[in-house]
Amino acid sequence: MKKIINKPMDVVGEALRGMELAHPELLYTPGYEVISRKEKEDKVAVISGGGAGHEPAHAGYVGKGMLDAAVSGNVFSSPSPDRIGDAINRMNSGKGVLLIIKNYSGDIMNFGLASDLAEAEDIQVESVVVKDDVAVPDSTYSTGRRGIAGTVFVHKIAGAKAELGGNLKEVKAAAEKAIANIRSMGMAMSPCVLPAVGKPGFVLEDDEIEVGMGIHGEPGVERTRVKTAKETAKILLEKILEDYDYTGSEVAVLVNGLGGTPMMELYILNMEVQKLLEEKNIRAYKTLVGNYMTALDMTGCSLTLMKLDDELKELLDAPCDTPALKIR
Template identity: 60%
Template sequence: MKKLINNPDRVVEEMIEGMVAAYPNRIRRLPGTTVLVRKDAPVQGKVGLVSGGGSGHEPSHAGYLGKGMLDAAVCGEVFTSPTPDQVYEAIKAVDSGKGVLLIIKNYTGDIMNFEMAAEMAEAEGIKVAKVVVNDDVAVENSTYTTGRRGIAGTVFVHKIAGAMAERGASLEEVEAAAKKVIENVRSMGMALTPCIVPAAGKPGFELGEKEMEIGMGIHGEPGIEKTEIRPADEIAQTLTDKILDDLKLGEKDKVAVMINGLGGTPLMELYIINRKVAEILKGKNIEIHDTFVGNYMTSLEMAGCSVTLLKLDEQLTELLDAESDAIAFKR
């Protein structure tokens, strides 16, 4: 395991300290917690937005703290949902009286921990709403069990719900905007190499020198198939087809595209993927409103990518385009 770390058990703690050291004027840490909040939280007259989850997905979620996006990010251990007490502290710190929206990725652990926190906050009289992001179309029949996983599409939820909240909308309105994104966003990923959780010290799965996994989740959860590695264009086609199937996009529909790197993939390769994705969309007369290429929802040093499409209407377009001062998503 080759990592720039000091102690596998202290990576989250030291990352948080490093983030606060980097952005002392933009974020602060709630003392004694693993919660990072906007420097100016709670923002008066604004619904508070809390997200978080296991660490190892940076810049998710603390990179999305800032005006126009999140108010608090709760950092769990690597790939492990944070605990309810931490989420509860986050909720209390960002509530200005207008209520708090929890943006949760659809994993059993995240849902249970955030739910318990919500119960604690509600018991204290704080209005809490929850949305669960489930954009990953890789594993279909999980819909009948735990449902789809939440991956890179979550960033669009942060952005759009954040813009809505920044306008002074009510908790119900912010929740509705977040839900609209969730209904209209789909993603799918693939991996070329695994990643190593520092405390585990060895990869979570194996991929041969010529293998890749299509439909891989952001914690190394397996996907649809392990196959021989294929050219970038074929990979882009597979991911995009699967998304288009599910999202039922037609001619003249408008989308935002995210080509997300999983942490170990050079930007060059992401652009090569985007080239093909854009070509496919053009071929179907789907309008690309905007494209985001980079590391948005990573999986430590995993090599691979995910493709996300968000179907836009007028409201979503406007909220996506709205100003944002978030560390990793400036608009």
């Protein structure tokens, strides 16, 4: 294993401290592994989080126009309720807190417990659950669909609505509208190496890919031979369109790398995706290409579409300033 780390047990805290040093507008809370906006705003607080190893998610989306705080667990492990509770207490301005949760069993349980504890202290808390992965109905880690890269769009929509002064009910409604219109599909070409383990979590042969693999290495729907960018785009998009009909719609597109895939390849994939969208009368309104929700050093990608209406377009275009996403 070759990684630029010190001790495997220290990677999460040291990475968050390094982020704080690079972005002085953010505040790192050691021990609780929370990255938050340094200044608490008089608005609904939007908080997300999950296991480390998906950088820039989730801490990279903390800042004006997106998240108020992100809570990190250990690598690929849900944050504990006390960590989540610290973020809630830290960022609550009295106007309530929205928790954005990916559909994994540990996250559902721990965010839910933290929410219950906060409500017992008279903090108004609401939650939404992202389940955008169309690959499999159930997985090793979740009951129902997994939450993957589409979560980034939910961060953006909810954060913009809160920044514009929406109340807790309105911010939750905007997030739920985004979730209802988001679908994602991914594939992996090689495994990732967990720092504490020091070896790959699974094996793919040199000429193999796994279609539908999750961001923790959960099983997908098919192992097959390596495909061209054109074939990959078709596989991912067809699976999404089997689940949700985007024909005639305007969409936001996210071509996401899993950490080890060069930008050159992601842009080639995007070219093929855009060709297919045009053929199917689906208009790409805004496209993001890059590493937005990764799986350490896994090579592979995911494709996400979000159907847009006037409200979602306005919120998508609203300014944001975070380490991982800036819209002016």
